[in-house]
Amino acid sequence: MKEIICIVCPNGCHLITDGADRIEGYKCERGLDYAKAEMTNPTRVLTSTIRVVGGIHRRCSVKTDRPISKVLLMEAMERVNSLEVAAPVECGHVLIKNIMGTEANLVTTREVAGI
Amino acid sequence: MYDLIVIGGGPAGLAAAQAAYEEGLRKILVVERDGELGGILNQCIHNGFGLHYFKEELTGPEYALRFIRMVEKTRIEFKTDTMVLDVQPDCTVSMISKEEGYQVCEARSIVLAMGCRERARGAIVLPGARLAGIFTAGTAQRYVNIEGHMVGHRVVILGSGDIGLIMARRMTLEGAKVLACVEIMPYSGGLTRNIVQCLHDNDIPLYLSHTIVDIKGKNRVEQVTVAKVDDFKKPVTGTEFTIDCDTLLLSVGLIPENELTRKAGIPVDERTRGAYVFDNMETLTPGIFACGNVLHVHDLVDYVTLEGQRAGRAAAVYVKGDQKTENLRMMTLKAGKEVTYTVPQYIRVSGSADESAPVFFRVGRGILKGAVVVQAEDEKIATFNREHMSPGEMERVALPMKLLSRARVAEISVSVEDTSELLK
The missing domain is CATH 3.10.530.10 (CPE0013-like)
Incomplete structure (x- = not known):
C-alpha cells in the first residue's frame, strides 16, 4: 500500500494505492488520472x-x-x-x-x- | 472627485476596480506603488493559479495579465510608481510620485487592497551573526524571477510557508542545492500540493518541530545550526546539528500591510491583522472597504479575486446611495473552538432569501475529519462536514441569510468539532 497526495487541485486528497489496479480515496476523475500517471510516468509543468x-x-x-x-x-x-x-x-x-x-x-x- | 479610489493594483485591487466599473461607477482610480500592475503575481512564475476562478492552471503573471487586459478595456484610471501616504476617513487620499509629485485626491469611497508583507528576521528574533546571504523568500523570488540575480548555491529554508516551498523548487531548478526546510511547528504552513511538488519531488528533507539556533560565517552565511524544539517551541539541548550553506531563506509568515488603515483610525482585528469588516467587505469606517491580503492572508488568489469583486460591487452600491444598512440587524461572528479567526467579523442580516454570506476562517491545528458548526448560543444553525483541515489552508463556508435571520441572538460562533477523534 502506498499513499499518494493528489496535487491536481488544492483539496490535496490522500489516495491509497496497492501499486497495481486498486486506487482509493480520489474524489474526481482527474484525481484518478493523476494517481495512474504518478505510478507510471509522473509529469510536471516546467x-x-x-x-x-x-x-x-x-x-x-x-x-x-x-x-x-x-x-x-x-x-x-x-x-x-x-x-x-x-x-x-x-x-x-x-x-x-x-x-x-x-x-x-x-x-x-x-x-x-x-x- | 473620484467615485472610488483603489489602493493597490494587485489581484484584489484590480478585481475591485473591475467589479465597481461593471456596477456602473465611471470615475475610478487605481494607485499602485510598483512600476506595473499585477502585484506579487508577477514574480510568482509557477503554475496553479486560477483553478477555481478560470477552471484552468495559469502562472501568476498570466493570471495577473487577464485582469490587466480587462481593466485596460475600461476607462479606469491608473497611477503606477505612486505611493499612497495617507488615507482620511472622509475618503481623501494623499499620494506621491516622481512624475506628478505630491497630490491629494478626493473620492466617495475607497477600497484598501495593499496586500501583505513578509515577516523578516527581526520579527522572529533569529539568533546568530548578521551576515550577507539571508533573504526573505519573496525577496529572493523577485531577485531570481524578475531582476535576474541568483541568490545562492547551498540553501537552507527556515519556515515552510508557500513562498519558501516554491523557492525550494525554483532554486533547485536553477542548479542550487536546497539542503533542508526547517519548520518550528509540528505541521507545515504551506499547501499540501506545494509540499509534494516542491519538497518531495526534489528529495528535500522537511524538519518539523525544528528551528535554527545559530548562524555562523565571516561576511556571508557559512553554516547554520538546527535543533529540535519541545512542545513549547524551546530548542532541546543535545539535538543540534549543523548544515554548511551559503544562503538562508526565511518563509516565516506574512503580515497584512495596514499602516494606512491604522493611521486612518479604522479598527483592526489583532488576529487577522486586517480591518474588521462586514459581509460586504466594508470596514467599520463607512465607505471604506478592504479585500485580499491586506484584510487577511489568503493561500489562493482565486479567493482574493472573489473578495475584491465583492468589495468593488459593495463600493458601487455605497456610492450610488443604494446601501440600506440602517434597518438591517447586525450580527457578530465569533471564532469558536479550533477556529483562529473569521472574516467577516460582522454580518448585516438581509431579508433576501437567496443571498448568503461567505465566511472564511482557519483552524488552529490539523484536523483529519471535522464538522464546521455554526451556533447561536446553544442552538446549532448549520453544520458543514470537512476533511483534511489544516492551519495552512483557509476554509470557507457560505451562510444563507435565511438561516441567520432565524437566529434569535446577535452573536453566532463558528467552531470545528473533530469528528475523527469520535471514530476512534
Whole structure:
C-alpha cells in the first residue's frame, strides 16, 4: 500500500494505492488520472525564466504549455537557460516547439516592454 | 472627485476596480506603488493559479495579465510608481510620485487592497551573526524571477510557508542545492500540493518541530545550526546539528500591510491583522472597504479575486446611495473552538432569501475529519462536514441569510468539532 497526495487541485486528497489496479480515496476523475500517471510516468509543468535584452526587466517568465515527464525537467532547464529574447516580448509567444519531443511547447507567460 | 479610489493594483485591487466599473461607477482610480500592475503575481512564475476562478492552471503573471487586459478595456484610471501616504476617513487620499509629485485626491469611497508583507528576521528574533546571504523568500523570488540575480548555491529554508516551498523548487531548478526546510511547528504552513511538488519531488528533507539556533560565517552565511524544539517551541539541548550553506531563506509568515488603515483610525482585528469588516467587505469606517491580503492572508488568489469583486460591487452600491444598512440587524461572528479567526467579523442580516454570506476562517491545528458548526448560543444553525483541515489552508463556508435571520441572538460562533477523534 502506498499513499499518494493528489496535487491536481488544492483539496490535496490522500489516495491509497496497492501499486497495481486498486486506487482509493480520489474524489474526481482527474484525481484518478493523476494517481495512474504518478505510478507510471509522473509529469510536471516546467516554469522558469529566460534572459531578456533591452527590456524593462532582465528576465521573462516561461512555461511548458503542458506537463512534461518529471525525469526530463533538468535537461529541459538546460534548453531554457540557453535562450534569450529581445524586448518587447508578448505573452504566449512560442519559444521552442515540441520541446525535447514531449509535444509541449515552451511559451512566454508575461509581457516585457522595451525600454 | 473620484467615485472610488483603489489602493493597490494587485489581484484584489484590480478585481475591485473591475467589479465597481461593471456596477456602473465611471470615475475610478487605481494607485499602485510598483512600476506595473499585477502585484506579487508577477514574480510568482509557477503554475496553479486560477483553478477555481478560470477552471484552468495559469502562472501568476498570466493570471495577473487577464485582469490587466480587462481593466485596460475600461476607462479606469491608473497611477503606477505612486505611493499612497495617507488615507482620511472622509475618503481623501494623499499620494506621491516622481512624475506628478505630491497630490491629494478626493473620492466617495475607497477600497484598501495593499496586500501583505513578509515577516523578516527581526520579527522572529533569529539568533546568530548578521551576515550577507539571508533573504526573505519573496525577496529572493523577485531577485531570481524578475531582476535576474541568483541568490545562492547551498540553501537552507527556515519556515515552510508557500513562498519558501516554491523557492525550494525554483532554486533547485536553477542548479542550487536546497539542503533542508526547517519548520518550528509540528505541521507545515504551506499547501499540501506545494509540499509534494516542491519538497518531495526534489528529495528535500522537511524538519518539523525544528528551528535554527545559530548562524555562523565571516561576511556571508557559512553554516547554520538546527535543533529540535519541545512542545513549547524551546530548542532541546543535545539535538543540534549543523548544515554548511551559503544562503538562508526565511518563509516565516506574512503580515497584512495596514499602516494606512491604522493611521486612518479604522479598527483592526489583532488576529487577522486586517480591518474588521462586514459581509460586504466594508470596514467599520463607512465607505471604506478592504479585500485580499491586506484584510487577511489568503493561500489562493482565486479567493482574493472573489473578495475584491465583492468589495468593488459593495463600493458601487455605497456610492450610488443604494446601501440600506440602517434597518438591517447586525450580527457578530465569533471564532469558536479550533477556529483562529473569521472574516467577516460582522454580518448585516438581509431579508433576501437567496443571498448568503461567505465566511472564511482557519483552524488552529490539523484536523483529519471535522464538522464546521455554526451556533447561536446553544442552538446549532448549520453544520458543514470537512476533511483534511489544516492551519495552512483557509476554509470557507457560505451562510444563507435565511438561516441567520432565524437566529434569535446577535452573536453566532463558528467552531470545528473533530469528528475523527469520535471514530476512534
